Amino acid sequence: MSDTPLMPKATAVWLIDNTSxxxxxxxxxxxxHPLEVKGIADGDVAGGVRGIDPVTANQLTREEIQKGEADTTYRLRLSRPKTLVPNKGKKAPRYTPVSKRQNRPDAIAWMVRNHPEVSDAQIGKLLGTTKxxxxxVRDRSHWNSANLTPQDPVGLGLCSQIDxxxxxxxxxxxxxxxDEANGIQPDGDTLKPADETVQYEPEEDRREKRIDATQVFANFTGSSSDDDEDDDN
Incomplete structure (x- = not known):
């Protein structure tokens, strides 16, 4: 196990703001480095980084903080993790590394195009973005809309395939x-029976439409009984 807390800069921000x-x-x-911590306190380093409470994260105890505040030579000890019990409560928003945040619009475009049934709230929770x-991205008003390329969020490393x-x-x-509540049939059941789509003509109508081959041939050659009489004359 590492001897430093997870997300050390965010932890340092919290300790600077909330302890002495x-x-x-x-x-x-x-x-x-102490100079790096000083830079964080002055706002020159880790600008925009949100502080993380190491006590809530079970990485530091209140007693350790109090010991350190009482004695400047005291070195804080990282708490060892206890057996974790699955938390069935509300999950925290998904954290996306800064290096991958620029890829989120491409992932959103992929979700919108390939899975229109997924709501904006679900996409936001999956990719760690806002509605x-x-x-x-949906209405193409995004500032970089012209350059967006739909890409699978799994391939971009923004979520797992299981999620x-x-x-x-x-x-x-x-x-x-x-759809079932609204009476909408699934796409696979929308075909009508053949007897509802194929039109059958009565036998009498079909007989009337049968072609007289002799008459057609006569019309095609241009010969008739009248022509024969003209030839005789």
Whole structure:
């Protein structure tokens, strides 16, 4: 196990804003250089990074923070993870690395084109984006709309194949239930029986439309009984 917390810069931001620990203590705990911590405090480093509470993340205890605040020479100890119990509550928003965030509009375009049954809320949760961004891709008002190339979010590393399959399956089941409630038949059952689409003519009408071969041949050659009489004359 690493001796530094996950997302050390975000942890350092929180410790700077919420504790009286020294830069050296925060640097030692987060695995950063003291000058880097000072830069974070001055706003020159990690601009826009949201702080993460290491206490809530079970990486640091309140007692450790209090010991460090009371003694500037004290070095904080990273908490060892306990047995995790699956959390059935509301999941936190999906975190997308900064390097891959620029690919999200391409992934949104792929979802919109290939899975129209998936709602904006489901796409947002799957890709870690907002409804406003999804809508801008849908109506092509996105600032980079002309350069968007639909790409599979799994290939872009924005989600796993299992997560994508689960979202698509859930959306398809919901759509099927709504269609059934509204009396809409599935696409595979929309063909009408043959006796409803094929028109049969009565035998009498078909006999009347039979072609007289002799008359057709006479019309084609231009010969008739009147022509024969003219020839005799």
């Amino acid at each position: 620990l020294s830069f050296d203590q925060i640097a030692a705990f987060c695995g950063l 406003a961004t999804i809508q801008s 994508l399959d689960m979202v698509v399956k859930k959306a398809a089941s919901k759509k099927a239930r709504m």
